[in-house]
Ligand SMILES: Nc1ncnc2c1ncn2[C@@H]1O[C@H](COP(=O)(O)OP(=O)(O)OP(=O)(O)O)[C@@H](O)[C@H]1O
């Protein structure tokens with residue numbers, strides 16, 4: 066039997082835990098003609114949720130045509146055009162209708178290629194001017210708007226469009242998106258402060274134009290039941306204390322919990338033991354050690370020391386308090402604050418704002434568990 070704890074964003078409804086409410090809310094947005102934003106820290110399950118929702122659309126025979134593009138690797142509007150065109154070409158190719166798309170792009174003379182690794186068409190354009198690039202984005206959106214069925218286009222890691230030089234991409238997209246009648250957008254991103262600024266800052270083009278659907282941690286009780294069920298269905302018994310330990314050691318952060326479950330599943334027999342869980346943790350930390358040492362090399366000793374201190378406390382609310390500084394033998398409050406800012410910028414430390422104020426933890430849960438052992 067295949068390992069049921071997948072380490073990719075989505076495979077099937079059966080191997081995907083919960084997210085019923087988020088899926089329903091996304092579907093609500095889509096069927097009511099609203100655009101949606103999904104914002105959460107990395108590796109909690111945004112991309113998986115998009116695929117889960119797309120599958121639900123198919124299962125319920127809803128009339129939407131779905132498209133997905135991930136712009137995290139894009140550096141310019143050229144890259145955006147290529148990714149958008151390929152997302153559309155991939156779907157049209159599966160329907161054997163890629164000619165329709167080419168007809169819509171006539172004049173832009175795209176070159177069609179083929180990527181054997183992903184078994185999908187590739188496209189390249191040979192335009193020179195910014196106006197041509199903008200025109201291409203507009204043409205592709207118009208093509209989607211003219212599809213027989215309404216379209217859902219998910220743009221993953223959307224905050225990346227801010228990085229493009231020479232173009233105010235948000236304003237450009239907003240201008241092209243506004244007149245569309247037949248296309249709903251899902252904007253997804255993990256850089257919370259940037260995404261929040263894009264969608265809630267009154268001076269930004271996308272201000273208040275979307276419904277925000279937060280993606281938080283899974284309900285630990287529901288997740289434990291999901292994990293237990295998949296062990297059971299594979300003929301394995303997992304005691305409750307092992308389940309609790311798995312979820313708490315990985316802080317119920319989906320990617321990390323899945324990884325530990327995957328390893329425990331792999332090495333356990335018909336009865337999962339505490340030793341299995343312990344061994345699995347050791348294997349995971351050992352496998353990541355080189356990456357962690359690389360991180361250590363990329364930051365200063367004081368920053369590394371501060372990370373250790375945060376890891377040992379798990380969650381830190383008052384990083385400049387004399388208690389925190391004394392217990393971990395850190396230097397001064399201002400130095401801690403400066404290093405903390407750098408670590409947050411580098412996405413090594415995660416900030417969480419709640420009613421009780423801001424708190425800090427180590428972004429990568431496995432790195433946190435590694436650091437607290439040092
Ligand atoms: N509901 C779920 N059930 C089971 N596993 C999940 C679920 N959601 C996420 N995962 C696991 O967590 C991993 C991360 O999920 P995903 O890639 O969707 O997160 P993300 O929020 O898009 O992260 P990033 O911001 O890094 O792109 C997946 O590879 C999968 O292993």
Ligand SMILES: [Mg+2]
Nearest residue numbers: 111112113221
């Ligand atoms: Mg993602």
